[in-house]
Amino acid sequence: MTAIMGGNALIHDNYLLASSLLLACICFYGGHFYLKTTQHHKEPATGVLIALSSLMLYLIYSGGVDNTGPLWIYIIPPVALFLGGLSVGLFNIFVFISLAILLMFYDNGALLATEYSVSFKLRLIYSFLTVTFLSYCYEYSRKLSLNNIKELSEKFEKMAKHDALTGLSNRRDMMDKIQIEYARISRSHNTACLLLCDIDHFKQVNDNYGHEAGDIILTQLSTHFKNMVRQQDVVSRWGGEEFLFLLPDANLNSAEAAAENIREKIADIQFKIGKSSTKITLSIGVSTLSENRSITDSIGKADKFLYKAKQNGRNQVCSSKSVALNKNTTN
Numbered sequence: 001m002t003a004i005m006g007g008n009a010l011i012h013d014n015y016l017l018a019s020s021l022l023l024a025c026i027c028f029y030g031g032h033f034y035l036k037t038t039q040h041h042k043e044p045a046t047g048v049l050i051a052l053s054s055l056m057l058y059l060i061y062s063g064g065v066d067n068t069g070p071l072w073i074y075i076i077p078p079v080a081l082f083l084g085g086l087s088v089g090l091f092n093i094f095v096f097i098s099l100a101i102l103l104m105f106y107d108n109g110a111l112l113a114t115e116y117s118v119s120f121k122l123r124l125i126y127s128f129l130t131v132t133f134l135s136y137c138y139e140y141s142r143k144l145s146l147n148n149i150k151e152l153s154e155k156f157e158k159m160a161k162h163d164a165l166t167g168l169s170n171r172r173d174m175m176d177k178i179q180i181e182y183a184r185i186s187r188s189h190n191t192a193c194l195l196l197c198d199i200d201h202f203k204q205v206n207d208n209y210g211h212e213a214g215d216i217i218l219t220q221l222s223t224h225f226k227n228m229v230r231q232q233d234v235v236s237r238w239g240g241e242e243f244l245f246l247l248p249d250a251n252l253n254s255a256e257a258a259a260e261n262i263r264e265k266i267a268d269i270q271f272k273i274g275k276s277s278t279k280i281t282l283s284i285g286v287s288t289l290s291e292n293r294s295i296t297d298s299i300g301k302a303d304k305f306l307y308k309a310k311q312n313g314r315n316q317v318c319s320s321k322s323v324a325l326n327k328n329t330t331n
């Protein structure tokens with residue numbers, strides 16, 4: 001639009017107006033190009049606002065075509081608020097209108113190259129302020145809706161990734177994290193470990209204390225798990241009373257030690273259920289996650305060792321290492 005008006009001014013030999021419009025046009029395109037190439041929006045937004053405000057002040061000063069130039073200043077409020085945000089945009093509008101008032105009213109228009117009646121100038125300012133107010137309301141409600149949508153999508157994303165009862169990562173989120181870790185392992189040729197952990201005789205806990213008490217224990221247990229692992233470790237609720245741990249940068253020895261530590265500490269804890277309390281034990285299967293074994297295989301191995309731990313009497317940690325050791329001692 002600015003380019004068309006610049007061309008029109010050129011045709012009508014209004015060179016000063018034409019060059020102002022075309023210069024502003026170059027600034028707008030420059031800002032757009034800068035934004036596209038750098039993805040930085042602050043600098044081009046400031047540049048566009050300065051160019052636009054200068055052009056509007058020039059239109060007030062010169063009157064544009066048939067003194068209609070000032071009519072374009074209504075562009076300022078929506079553009080300033082959209083590009084600068086509520087506070088910076090409002091500040092820009094304030095600076096602009098202050099300069100416009102100075103330009104129009106100083107010494108009865110001595111700074112102007114044209115003439116406007118006082119009532120036109122006053123109405124121009126009133127209507128500009130009205131448009132500013134409406135643009136502010138519109139931008140404010142747009143921001144509010146945007147924030148609501150952001151909050152909602154964050155909430156849904158959290159719900160999609162976390163278990164509702166314990167707040168731990170759910171199975172899907174854990175699989176995503178394992179895949180990310182697996183890709184990292186394949187690049188670094190490092191290893192990570194998986195611990196598959198199951199509460200022993202949890203059915204009895206439910207039968208003795210009720211399902212709600214079982215839920216309380218699951219929640220308390222999850223909090224203990226979170227406090228027991230390193231910051232980079234991930235704990236997930238893999239199924240009903242089954243939890244899968246991902247321990248990045250761990251080998252079988254360190255993972256076994258971590259699993260043993262978790263098992264021992266949990267076995268010592270009194271889980272409070274109303275006025276009574278109970279203890280629980282865990283069986284844990286440990287496996288390595290490495291580039292020469294698929295994710296499904298690693299999870300399958302952890303599951304196999306968990307089954308072994310259950311078979312061997314529960315309340316224990318089982319891995320390829322401990323199974324091999326057992327074989328040696330029985331042979």
Ligand SMILES: Nc1nc2c(ncn2[C@@H]2O[C@H](COP(=O)(O)OP(=O)(O)OP(=O)(O)O)[C@@H](O)[C@H]2O)c(=O)[nH]1
Pocket residue numbers: 165198199200201202203204206210211212213214215218239240241310314
């Ligand atoms: N309270 C509660 N119980 C659950 C939940 N998910 C699974 N369970 C219970 O967990 C119990 C699992 O029972 P089983 O698979 O027989 O295993 P177990 O009794 O723990 O015995 P082992 O695993 O062989 O030691 C069942 O009673 C399920 O109802 C849950 O979200 N809340």
